[in-house]
Amino acid sequence: MDQVPAIERLKSRPQFLAAAKGNSQARGAVVVQRLERGDGDPVIRVGFTATRKIGGAVVRNRAKRRLREAARALVPAHGVPGSDYVFIARMGTADRPWERLLDDVKSALTRLATPRTALEDAPPTSRPPTSAGQDS
Structure with missing residues (x-):
């Protein structure tokens, strides 16, 4: 059985x-944001x-x-062990059905x-300029 890494909170x-x-x-x-710390510590923070923007204190806290x-x-x-994760609530987080919220978090x-593959790391290819704004 795999050892479950320790989980701590980001505080600062x-x-x-x-x-x-x-x-x-x-x-x-x-x-969900993820940063690979690269410090050799397997703790997940x-x-x-x-x-x-998503609402008042009650909605944000929920x-x-x-x-x-x-x-x-x-x-x-x-x-992933050795990573920091930040979960950012969006507009529907407080009201989303629980199963769908779990699906969102799991898929992220x-x-x-x-x-990531090398293709995803490559900068986007430039497109030829369009003729928008020019009179024909």
């Missing part, structure tokens, strides 16, 4: 800002945030509580756990 603003520089996946009612519970259920199985974690 610099930790959240560092995680924002990693990869991110938006799925339904949640955005998680943090949660919700902006005022959204974060739901994300904490989803992370508690899914990060041990789908998280799974996508972030798969290594």
